[in-house]
Structures are given as structure tokens and as C-alpha cells.
Amino acid sequence: MQRLVDRPAAAPAAGMNPAFNSQAFLREWRMWAAGAVVAYLLANLLIAGWPHLFIPDLSHPYFNEGDGLFNAALIQRVMEGWVYSNPRVGYPFDSSLLDYPNSDTLNFVLLRLYGIITGNFFGAMNLFIIFSFPLSFISAYWAGRHFGVRDTLAVMMAFLFAFMPFPFTRFNHILLLSYFTVPIFFYFGNQIVHMSAPTRAATSRAGRLLPYGIGVLSASFGLYNAAFGMILLATAALFSVLMNRSLAGARYAALLILGIGIGIGLNVAPNVVHRMEVGANTTVAARSPVESEIFGLKLIQMLYPRYHHRVPALASMTERYEEGRPLVNENHSAALGMIGSLGFLALGAVIAAALARRPVDPRLSFLSLTVLILFLFGTIGGLGAIFADQISPLVRAWNRISVFISFGALTSFTLLLQAGLERWLAEPRLRQVAWVAAGALTVIGIADQTPAVCVPCNNEARAKFEEERAFVQAIEQAVPAGSPIYQLPFMSFPEARPRHKLLDYALASGFVNSRTLRWSYGGMMGRAGDLFYQSLAEQPVERQLSVLRRLGFAGIYLDRRGYPDGGNDIIGQLTRLLKSGPLLTRDDGAILFFRLDTPAVDLTGLSPGQIMERAGYRVDTRGRYMADLSEGLSFSQSIWPSYIKDIQGLSMVESWGRWSNADTTPTVRILFSDPLPAEFTLVLSAQAFGPNADAPTLVRIGEHSYPITIGPAAAEYRIAVSLGAEKSTTIEIVPPKPISPNELGINDDPRRLGIGLIQLRIETKP
DSSP states (O other): OOOSBSOOOOOTTTTSOTTOSHHHHHHTHHHHHHHHHHHHHHHHHHHHOGGGSSSOOOSSOSOOSTHHHHHHHHHHHHHHSBTTBOTTBSTTSOOOOTTSOOOOHHHHHHHHHHHHHHSSHHHHHHHHHHHHHHHHHHHHHHHHHHTTOOHHHHHHHHHHHHTSHHHHTOTTSGGGGOTTHHHHHHHHHHHHHTOSSOOHHHHSHHHHHHHHHHHHHHHTTOHHHHHHHHHHHHHHHHHHHHHHSOSHHHHHHHHHHHHHHHHHHHHHHHHHHHHHHHOOOTTSSOOOTTHHHHTOBOHHHHHSOOTTOSSHHHHHHHHHHHHHOSSOSGGGGGOOHHHHHHHHHHHHHHHHHHHTTOOBOHHHHHHHHHHHHHHHHHBTTSHHHHHHHHTOSSOOOGGGGHHHHHHHHHHHHHHHHHHHHHHHOOTTHHHHHHHHHHHHHHHHHHHHHSOOOOHHHHHHHHHHHHHHHHHHHHHHHHSOTTOEEEEESOOOSSSOOOBTTBOTTGGGHHHHTOSSOEESTTOOTTSHHHHHHHHHTTSOHHHHHHHHHHHTOOEEEEEGGGSTTTTHHHHHHHHHHHTSOOSEEOTTSSEEEEEOOOOOOOOTTOOHHHHHHHHTOOBOTTSOBOOOGGGOEETTOSSOBTTEEEEESBOOOOSSOEEEETTTOSSEEEEESSOOOSEEEEEEEEEEOGGGTTSEEEEEETTEEEEEEOOSSOEEEEEEEEOTTOOOOEEEEEOSSOBOTTTTTSOSOOOOEEEEEEEEEEEOOO
16 A cells, blocks of 8 residues: 555545445454443443443442432433423423533433433443443444554543543543544544545435435534534535546535535424524523634643643643633633544655655545644634524533544544554564554553543442432421422523532432422523512522422522531521421531421413412512512612613622612612602611711702701611602612722722612602
């Protein structure tokens, strides 16, 4: 075989292995099946250790916090019906996930299958992770052989791809572990490159339908790989036109891309229909073009050692970089490993050779152009950022394109290694050396690319999970089957920010670890249930209990990590009002359960409005709770009552209320939805900061002004207001001397504070 560089331009089919087809792949079943078994065993060994070499550890989820719990909730939904809705979360409101589009239908089908086998979400999750390695091995071996790689070296390449650094940092995003689709895109890309004329298979009826079928299937294993695959196919089409001076390859690529587009459309069709029926939800999955750069690819992270490398010196090298540099996030998973980095850099030499007009093997030319285009899309400030800025920001984590770059780099390294061996050696010596080289490089590469198994970490994770699961099961035994449980503190779903020490999705533990209990957490962000619970959680505890009893809730699940005081205040209030302490406390003391002796209430078939009516507590579409002027306005809440249109000039919410902040606006302006009464008494609870105490504070209502002197301690002030015929919708409070704690030498707080507002109430004569 000729060398891959310095060889004449190949004929259209020369960049492929024409002898390797489906029949040849099946004849080599011993090779790839054995490799898949080894990949399965090796995955078990690297993740769970020797005791689980043959049988995966299905006793606990491999990742059980943050996004790992989001995955768990999705799997539980799939196992109990389907992912779109589940009556046990967001109770008693709709828990539809249709506002959160995805293109993962076949991933969910696999997870449901694994769930049927194991009977629980964590077993399904772990099998999905484990089997991603042998599946990726098989697809990489198949694609490598189609690229003309010798079987021994194809085994090496497939192992290095299956066990690249990426999957070991993605157990929290298991839907990204369907990376076995990546080699399939490269296979079709290589076919397109060498398609100078339509083939007989492509022009048959089955051949014309095949691209659509492939596109639909590949699009159902995740949006990201589908989008990156379309970029690869478009690159292959361009290369085919330039190399073959024919549109045959471009036409085939267009059909594949169209098929992928149809597949994505079919996956998101339920989301589109839902949006047409109930309207858009602009609060969920709102992406910004800025995120495409925040989560972009960085060359240095691709070439540096993997995160938490086995060798301490190499691990320290990466840690030092990540500690002090900007825009370091999930993109640390983009490391290519030592061999992948060599292949990536070698492609730069291939491009240089092509620019110097040296003959280059078309496979390497295609791979170098593809990897370059993929890198330009993925890198910070690259083509992906332009796409996000000008077309759509929905594809935001462009660093995930590193999986495609990794396969291209490993294939290039393998082809160049094969060329070197074939240049200097002949059979049978060639095959012997190829086996030795492949074995050595596989061992070195896997050691470089994978983390050391941490048995103590696994034991700790198992113990923590068993503690969570036992606590939830204890709740399930303490209340009637199917009972609803109210969860505090409130957190939106999905993609909420952490609340103090409480991580996003932590409240999903109740749902995934129970069988029949229904939970308040998990309704879709921005919809009626989410707005209802967000507003309710701001109300006094006594009122919350009243609403819960009217809705038939059987208990309160309280996570202390979500409160700055560890939940001591609300625990004290609940204990006082319920006349008893928590029924259950988790072993670590982080979560408590208060039982409510409330009769069950049937809310089946009620609309959100009817549920709120039954609860005696309503919120509008902006999340404002329905109230009248006499109920007052508490400034310690982050949600305003419905009669408030807007409030300007306040600082952040604190446990007691809010300070006026002259850095935002000089005065506090409270805008009401409707005109204020002609006569009323304004009752204001407030305190003054620093020199604002004992100086006149002006309260303006329309054209009327009322000076009051507010002291440094919290107190109530009453103002008799008479507006006559004037229709006013604004109350304005003018602090006399806004000043910052920093200016007074108290601390470093730069806010210019004036009046601390605690509560405002309007009293009218009956």
C-alpha cells in the first residue's frame, strides 16, 4: 500500500476500504464482539472497581446530585409513563415538560428498556452509562474499517475513542453519552467524499429512503450530535464537490441533512403543538448568544491533560490552569488525551502539506478539513458564536463538539501510524508489530484518558444515596399511599440557581425515591403551578398551612440547606403552629418531615384556576398573588401582590424587608395597578439608616406631600391621606440623606441606603 502522504491523488473510491461492507463486518464479528465485551468489562472496572467487573454496580446511581438528579427525574418519568408528563410531580398542577424541547426519543426508549430490566431509575441510568462504551467501540471499529484501517489498529482506535476523557466527565449529562453516533456521521462523510457518481444502491427505492431513515434515527439520540453531524456532512459535501467536480456527493449529503432535520422536527413536534395550544413559555430554556462563548471550546483544554489525571504532576498542570482562568466550566471535558492531541496536531501538518502542494491522501485531507471546520465552530468567538448571534442560540454548549474532533484526530493518528508501519514492514512481520503497537498504545492511551477508580468515593456515594432513599421511603410509610407532600424551600424546575447550600434538582430526590407519593416540586417553570408555589412560599407560614390543608397535603418536606439560618426560623414556626416537631429527620439532619393530619382531597380534573379557587389562594400570570389593599404589602417578599404594578428604587430582599437604594433611583416609587382611594390611612412600618434618622422623610401621593420623621428602630407610622378628586396610582418615598455604609466606615457596602421598608398597608373607612 502506498504511503498516505506523498502519494498520487486517489481515485474516487481510494479513500475507502471497498472490500469492507456489511457482510465483511459480520464476518469479523469475533473481533468487534470480543472488543465490545472487553469494553463492557473495562467500563465496569474503571467506574466501580474489581468487585463489579462482570456485573455492573446497580446498587446506587453513579452520579446523584445536580444534573444527575435531573436525569434521574427524566428516567423516573419515562419508567412511569413517558417523559412529557407525570401526575406525581408539580402536584396538583400540570407537570408537562413540553416547554423544554429535546431530541432524545431513542435515548428515552433505551432508558425505558433498561428500566424494565432493572426496575429502578438508578439501574437504568447505570446501564445506559455502561453500555455506551461497548456501543461506541463497535461503531468506531466499523467506521475505522470503512476508512481503510487494519483490523488490529481499528480495535486500538475504537478503544481509544470509546474511553476518551469525555464520557467520564459527563455522568451528570447521560444523554450526551450516545456518542456512538459520532463514527456513523464520519462514515457517511467519507462515503460522500468519494461519491463521484450516484451508486446503484443510492438510486434504488430503498436507497432513496435510506438517508431519511438514517437522519431521523440519528436525530433521535440528541440535538447536539445531530447538529454537529450536519456540520460534518456539509463539510463532506463541499470537499466532495471540490475533489470530484461532481454534485453526486453533495446531493446525498443534502438528503442526509434533510433527514436529520426531519428527525429533529419529529422529536420536537409535540413541543410545537403544545406551544400552539397553550402559548409560549419564555421563562424556560431561554438561551442567550453570550452562552455560546461562555460554553465554547478552548484549544488549551483540548491539548492539556484530562481533568483529574492519574499522574499527579499532569493533574496539577490542568488544575493550575483552571483555577485562575476565565470561562472554565463544562468545557474541561474537551480534553483529547495524549494520542488524540498528537492526531489533532498531525492534522495541522497535513494542512501544511496540502498548502505546499504535496499530494495528500483524501482521507487525511477530509479529516483535516472536517476537524478544522468543527474547531472553528466550537471555539470561543468562532463560527458557533456567529450562528448563535445571527440565527439561533439554542445550541449553546459548543465545547461538546470535541467528541467529533476526538474521533477525527484518533482516526488520523491511526491512519498515519498504519502508513508508517506499512512503509517499513511487510507481512507477516507487519501484522505482528501492528498487534504489539496497537496493544501498547491502547494501554497507554486508556491509562492517560481515564480516571483511576475511587472505591471509597463509590462507597460514600452509595451510603449517601441509601440515606436519601431510606428517608423518602420512611415518609411513604408514614402517610397514606398517593399522599401529596409540600416541599420547602421553593425551587423552580428546571435550571434553577442554587439556593444557599441547596443545589438545583435536590428536591427531585423525593419523587425519584418514592413510588406513589405526589410532590409539589417539579412543575414547569413559568406555568401556573410554578407561579403558585413560588408565591405561596413567600407567605406567612400560617397562611401556607391553611392553603395546604385545603388542598389535602399530608406533610411538609423541608430541606434546611435552602435557608441561610439552616431553617431554624421556619422550623420553629412550624413546630409552634402544628404543636409538634418534625415526625422524621434524615440521618444527616439536613431534611425534616412534618406530618399534616389532613383529610385527602380529590382535585382530579380541575383546572389551575379551579385548584387555586379550592386553595383559597390565587396568583396571576405574572406570579403576583391576588390580594387587596387592606392585606398590606410585605417588603420581605420577592413577589408582590396583584394590586402592585411595579416598585422602583429598592435594594435586594432581606429577612426583615428592603432598604431604599439611591444607586438605582433617588426615590422609592410604588406603582399601583388601580387608582388609590380618595381617603385612606397609610400605615408604614419602617426604619431609617444613619443620618436619615430623625430627618424629615417625604411621602408623596399624587400632588400631596406628607413629611414624617422615621427613627433608627423599626416602628409603625400612620399618615391620614385625603386626595379629593385626584386619581393617583403612585406612592413615592423620598429618603432625606442617602449614604452608604462604606462612607460611614461601617463596612465595604457601597449601596447608598436611606429608609428600610418593612410593611405598607392602606386602611379605608368601612
